[in-house]
Amino acid sequence: MKTYYNAEDLKKFGKIGDLQKPLADKFFDYYGEVFKEGALTAREKSLIALAVAHALQCPYCIDAYTTESLEKGCDEEQMMEAVHVASAIRGGASLVHATQMMNKIKEISM
Amino acid sequence: MKSLKAQHNPIAESSYELEILNGIELTSFREKMDQIGLFPLKPVDLKIFQINMGKMCNQVCKHCHVDAGPDRKEIMTRETLEYCLDIIRQNSFHTVDLTGGAPEMNPNFRWFVESVRKIDPNCTIIVRCNLTIILANPKFHDLPDFFKNNKVEVVSSLPYFTAMKTDSQRGEGVFEKSIKALKMLNEVGYGDASSGLILNLVYNPSGAFLPASQGELEVEFKKKLRDRCGIVFNSLFTITNLPISRFLEYLIRSENFDAYMEKLVDSFNPSAAMGVMCRDTISVGWDGYLYDCDFNQMLDLKVDSVNSVHVKDWNGKALAQRNIVLGNHCYGCTAGAGSSCGGATA
Numbered sequence: 001m002k003t004y005y006n007a008e009d010l011k012k013f014g015k016i017g018d019l020q021k022p023l024a025d026k027f028f029d030y031y032g033e034v035f036k037e038g039a040l041t042a043r044e045k046s047l048i049a050l051a052v053a054h055a056l057q058c059p060y061c062i063d064a065y066t067t068e069s070l071e072k073g074c075d076e077e078q079m080m081e082a083v084h085v086a087s088a089i090r091g092g093a094s095l096v097h098a099t100q101m102m103n104k105i106k107e108i109s110m
Numbered sequence: 111m112k113s114l115k116a117q118h119n120p121i122a123e124s125s126y127e128l129e130i131l132n133g134i135e136l137t138s139f140r141e142k143m144d145q146i147g148l149f150p151l152k153p154v155d156l157k158i159f160q161i162n163m164g165k166m167c168n169q170v171c172k173h174c175h176v177d178a179g180p181d182r183k184e185i186m187t188r189e190t191l192e193y194c195l196d197i198i199r200q201n202s203f204h205t206v207d208l209t210g211g212a213p214e215m216n217p218n219f220r221w222f223v224e225s226v227r228k229i230d231p232n233c234t235i236i237v238r239c240n241l242t243i244i245l246a247n248p249k250f251h252d253l254p255d256f257f258k259n260n261k262v263e264v265v266s267s268l269p270y271f272t273a274m275k276t277d278s279q280r281g282e283g284v285f286e287k288s289i290k291a292l293k294m295l296n297e298v299g300y301g302d303a304s305s306g307l308i309l310n311l312v313y314n315p316s317g318a319f320l321p322a323s324q325g326e327l328e329v330e331f332k333k334k335l336r337d338r339c340g341i342v343f344n345s346l347f348t349i350t351n352l353p354i355s356r357f358l359e360y361l362i363r364s365e366n367f368d369a370y371m372e373k374l375v376d377s378f379n380p381s382a383a384m385g386v387m388c389r390d391t392i393s394v395g396w397d398g399y400l401y402d403c404d405f406n407q408m409l410d411l412k413v414d415s416v417n418s419v420h421v422k423d424w425n426g427k428a429l430a431q432r433n434i435v436l437g438n439h440c441y442g443c444t445a446g447a448g449s450s451c452g453g454a455t456a
Contacts (some may be wrong), residue, residue, distance in 0.1 A: 043326060062372055070315065073322030073330060 010060045043072040050079060053088040111170040111281075113179040114359060120361045122177060124410040130362070131353065131438040136375045139440045146175045146380045150433035151389070156426070157393040160207040160221065160451070161186070163216040163409060165396060167357040168246045171267075171280045173314065175408050178211040190219050190398040193223070195419035199229050201426065207229075207391075209238040209404060214250060227260045236263045236438035238451075241291035242284055254298045255372055263308040264300060265347070265451075266292075269316055271334040292341045301342040309342075312453075314349045320377060320446050321348035324454040347453025350374075352405050352442035374441035382448025382456035388434050391451075394421055402434045404451070405442075411435045 017024030035045055046069045053061030069079050114122040121127055143149040164185035167178035198206060206226050213219055214237070226235055237257065244253045257264055268288055269279045276285035292301075292309075299305035311331065315321050328346035335341040340438035351357045353370060361367040388402040392413070398421040399409040415432040448455030 041326065043322070067319050070317065070319045070321055073327040074272060075272060077272070077274075 005059050007059075007063060010063060013060075019059060042078040043069075046072045047074060047078065047082040051082040054083045055090055111178070113181050114356060115177055116181045117350055119124045119359060121355065121362075124408070127358060127409055128437065130358065130367075134368075134438055135369050136371060136438075139209055139438045139444075140436050142375070142378055142441075143383060143436060146383060148380075148383055149436070151310045151386070151436060153432065153434060154184055154389045155203055156201070156390060156392060156430070157204040158207055158387070158451075159194075159198060159201070159203045159205070160391055160393045160404060161191075161213075162209050162211060162394065162396050162404060163191075163211065163213040163219060163222075165211045166215045167211040167240065168215070168243055169212070169240055169272070169281055169284065171356070172360060173316075173351050175278060175355045175357060175405060176211060177355045177408070182211065184365060184396045185216055186218075186274035186394075186398075188221075188423060190394075190396075191218055192223050193226055193398060193424070194394060195229065197421060197424050198226055198233075200424075202230070203233055205234040205236060205364050206293060207236040207238070209451075210241050212243045213241050214239065214253060221258060222260060223256075223260050231307065234263055236265055239266050240280075241265050241266045241268070243286040244291040245287050248455075251294075252295045254300065255294075258298045258300070258307055261307075263310070264295060265310045265312060266293075267314070268331075269313060271338065275316050289339050289341065292335075292343070294341070296340075296342060301344055303344070308344050310345045310347055311343050312347045312349055316350055318370045320363060320373065320374075321350055321449070321454075324348040324447060345453070347451075348447070348449070349453065350442045350445055350453070352439050352449075354405060354439050355408055370436070371441070374445045378441065378447035379444055379446060379448060382446070382452065383444045384449060384451075385418045385455040386440070386443050387452065387455070388443075388452035392429065398422065400424075400429070405439055406435055406437075409437065409439065411437065 027041050027089070034106070035042065046065060049061070050065040050069050111273070114209065140149055143151060153313055162176070163180045165182035166180065166185055167182070168180060170179040208223070210216070223235060226233070239253070244250050261374070267280070269276050273285035278313065295301065295309055298308040300307045313321060313327055321327070324346060327348060329347050333344070335343070353361055353367070353374070358367070361370050391403060393401040393404045393407050395401060395407045400413045400419055400421065401411065402413055412419050413429065414434055414435050415425070415428045417423060418428040443449050
């Protein structure tokens with residue numbers, strides 16, 4: 001079945017360099033550096049990436065960072081909490097705009 | 111849950127497993143080893159004499175490469191164990207590693223451990239204890255004292271520090287029993303750095319993915335087990351699941367086989383390949399046949415040494431000259447940080 005998202009396409013990510021190599025090289029070098037052990041552990045970074053993947057609703061990233069989180073020794077409970085963090089921020093980002101709505105209500109109401 | 115053999119599952123036949131493993135459309139393990147100058151793979155000095163005392167076990171773990179369980183009746187006889195003792199007498203092995211099934215279920219287990227200790231007061235004797243055996247029957251309750259008296263190093267699987275993940279792999283209630291058994295081992299001094307009694311735990315992934323960094327996971331395990339359960343242990347070994355037996359059956363059933371093999375091949379690490387355990391180990395099957403490792407044993411791939419394939423015909427010189435038997439399952443030992451019965455290798 002033809003779909004916009006195909007799990008097999010994730011393996012072709014590196015091929016974006018076929019059309020513009022210098023920029024792709026810079027991106028992948030940067031990407032590799034970002035995920036190295038630093039002030040944050042590689043494990044903490046995998047959980048952040050998992051949460052962001054859910055916030056962005058990127059199916060490739062969700063597949064990749066679910067596996068990565070498990071391979072960094074995270075358990076299902078920790079991973080689900082990370083997704084809840086993403087959800088809370090997304091939900092909160094919508095709700096906090098209610099203050100703007102309330103301001104406007106006040107502004108135009110008697 | 112029954113063993114694959116009792117279910118008459120075709121994967122219980124090693125020839126069928128090998129057919130599946132040889133059918134992958136990826137670079138073969140032998141080719142990969144050839145590319146880095148490690149084919150044929152030769153042994154180094156023999157240090158570890160690993161004995162599979164039988165396939166009988168009180169547990170039926172979902173990933174078990176032995177397909178062990180209560181319905182498996184293959185048990186090493188006293189006669190075969192006598193041959194093993196002769197070999198231990200003639201060689202100065204660094205380690206005698208006892209595995210199974212649950213090795214403690216072999217009726218000659220205690221006699222054998224005491225005999226090995228008499229022959230060599232200093233060698234490391236490892237028992238791969240599944241923990242729950244200690245609580246399975248009153249006759250096993252004194253195992254911690256027996257291990258202590260014979261200076262046995264205990265290596266035990268604990269897939270995770272939570273009940274959910276442990277029980278999903280090793281069976282309902284296994285986590286709780288394992289924690290009780292670990293406390294019994296701690297009570298006699300195991301895991302206490304000053305006691306000299308070594309208790310190591312083994313982590314292996316609960317699914318089609320590679321293990322986490324051994325060092326990082328050890329820190330996490332130590333903290334969680336100490337804080338939540340008051341348990342101490344010495345080291346954590348991370349072991350990759352090899353695509354054989356029950357884990358192979360799971361991979362095929364869950365349609366993860368191709369992706370998992372691809373992951374193992376893509377993660378091939380030449381440093382891990384240099385340090386594979388089969389180079390300094392000989393594995394003895396329950397029936398006395400010799401293998402390069404416990405995994406080759408389960409695939410019935412005997413040592414490539416015509417004059418020394420059974421403990422009855424042990425010939426150290428012939429074994430030292432053999433070529434190690436390799437197959438695509440070996441990718442499990444060379445992926446990422448490497449994997450062996452003693453954990454990561456690279």
